[in-house]
Amino acid sequence: MSLVRPFEAADAEAVASLFQRMLRKLRAPAPAALTAYIRDFYLETPERGDGIASLVHVDDTGRISGFVGVHALPMILDGRPLRAAVCGSLMADGRDRDPMAGARLLKAFVDGPQDLSFSETANAVSARLWTRLRGVVLPQYSLDWVRVIRPAGFAIELAAGRAGPLRLLKPAAAAFDGLLRRSLKPGDRRWAVAREGEPAKAAHASEIDSAGFASLLELLSAQFALRPAWRDMPLERMLADAAARPDLGALVFSRVETPNGAVTGAFAYHARAGRIGRVLQVLARPGQAGAVMDSLVDDAARRGLCGLRGRTQPALLEAMLTRKLAFVPVASSVVHARDAGILHALKTQQAFLNGLAGENWSRLIGGRFD
Incomplete structure (x- = not known):
């Protein structure tokens, strides 16, 4: 039976292979530098939040068939500290065998302990998944x-x-x-x-x-x-x-x-x-x-x-x-929050998002690992 669980160091090679094939669109094996970066970026950073973790989808054969990369982002709302989580790479392989893998990954992510879930790189398919989970697309942040x-x-x-x-x-x-x-x-x-x-x-x-x-x-x-x-x-x-x-x-x-x-x-x-x-x-x-x-x-x-x-x-x-x-x-900037005050700040453009308050600074976007 398939399951979603936290990403572990032993998963890095399989996740790097998914990243190389699905997002970098390359047939060559994932280089060791990419594997090392994914492991360090999602596991070794000191700002990892309690309970905020990247996730893998494991299919019924035990193979890692999906991944959602997550890093913690500390934020403030009118002086009140919040825990935000940024959703980076969302990948799900083998849709013909398990078309709900991506949806399960995303639901497990937004159900996490963070106050605010956010992505600035959601494609059309991902944006639809977010809205089905009561996420909100932010048009003025999405151009x-x-x-x-x-x-x-x-x-x-x-x-x-x-x-x-x-x-x-x-x-x-x-x-x-x-x-x-x-x-x-x-x-x-x-x-x-x-x-x-x-x-x-x-x-x-x-x-x-x-x-x-x-x-x-x-x-x-x-x-x-x-x-x-x-x-x-x-x-x-x-x-x-x-x-x-x-x-x-x-x-x-x-x-x-x-x-x-x-x-x-x-x-x-x-x-x-x-x-x-x-x-x-x-x-x-x-x-x-x-x-x-x-x-x-x-x-x-x-x-x-x-x-x-x-x-x-x-x-x-x-x-x-x-x-x-x-x-x-x-790509769309999309958010999910249960707190009405957070959603109000987002919908009324009172939030600072994208760039350093997002994921576009990462080497996974535009970096070289050859």
Whole structure:
């Protein structure tokens, strides 16, 4: 008879094989580095919550046929400490033999001791399972945003995702983009192009290290009723994991200040010249989101990126709508909570979620293990 039980160290190799085949879409055996990372990430981290654990599904032959990766996230709601659990990799193999394996895994997860269950990477199938278990989809947290900086380079970079040799056309694209950018007048911000290194009028960005960025998180998220308890999180390890994804480029941390030196925001993103930068986190004080976004785009243009891509937050959405961004539904942010106060904060966009308050910092998303 099939069962769901907590993930154990001896399960890591089988879970890595599932991850390699189902999520990485690779036929080669899972590398030892992936097995080790999965074991350490889900079992050896000091922030594991009491009773909050990753789960495996074992079929009636004793084979591990499913997995849900879980890590604890300490949070605060109006000063009250909460235990949140982030649902990462949800996998279920052999649907023809046991079509309910995924549903059993997810139900066992949301029935755990945590106050809040959350995922920012739910696909359409997973989102339906969440809603059947009385979970809630959060539309304004569920969009990816895209900003084009060099249009020809951006188009080639998108196409190269399927046909890598197309990057040989990069020099021609760079020449076209250079002509287009030189045609812009100062202050001109079009949908598909931004001037290189144009200074923001309301604020300017200066690069800082990961420790400096971590020190700003509490200050710049204080306006949210529901937010991470940053002091209780292993931020040094999380930011080191986020940085250990060389294919995405170097992880850049910046502080945004007004001309008189007041801190108005911060951002962290992966920057690699000629590529589309992946934004990990954008933070802004109330009323300053526009200036922070302008500083981010200017910084990316100066570093030679052809575009940016990140995850929305409702607090940034109004400023984003006036700044030549496109929005793409890629995955849903979904939550489950029994406390009405928690659900109210989530439904009224008073919560700080996604990025570091989620799972996109993990090496399991975009990392290399070869």
